[in-house]
Amino acid sequence: MSSVVPKAAFVVAALAAAALYECALRVLGAASEIKAFSAAQIAVALAYGCVLAVWAGAEATFVVHRLNPRAPVSTTEPIESADEEAGNPPVPHLDEDHRDQRLA
Numbered sequence: 001m002s003s004v005v006p007k008a009a010f011v012v013a014a015l016a017a018a019a020l021y022e023c024a025l026r027v028l029g030a031a032s033e034i035k036a037f038s039a040a041q042i043a044v045a046l047a048y049g050c051v052l053a054v055w056a057g058a059e060a061t062f063v064v065h066r067l068n069p070r071a072p073v074s075t076t077e078p079i080e081s082a083d084e085e086a087g088n089p090p091v092p093h094l095d096e097d098h099r100d101q102r103l104a
Contacts, residue, residue: 005068006061013060014053021049 025045029035 006064009060009064010057014057017056018049018053021052
């Protein structure tokens, strides 16, 4: 479930950046004295918009990942019980052979 949130943040931020970039291009195009753009100019503007959208999505993903709480690191060392932390000696576990001898 936690891997869905960064992916959703990426998509939302990328789409928002692309929409804002499109609005900026439209405003600049309307304010420009030259209304005829070459195919190369349009291609470069679209490529830059794609890079901008991916960058914004990646930044949003990093922020969401940093804000998520981290899970505790698992260790290979045995976990001490509450009895051992309180100073009580650990209770030995009886296997099947010792249990049978004790009951007899």
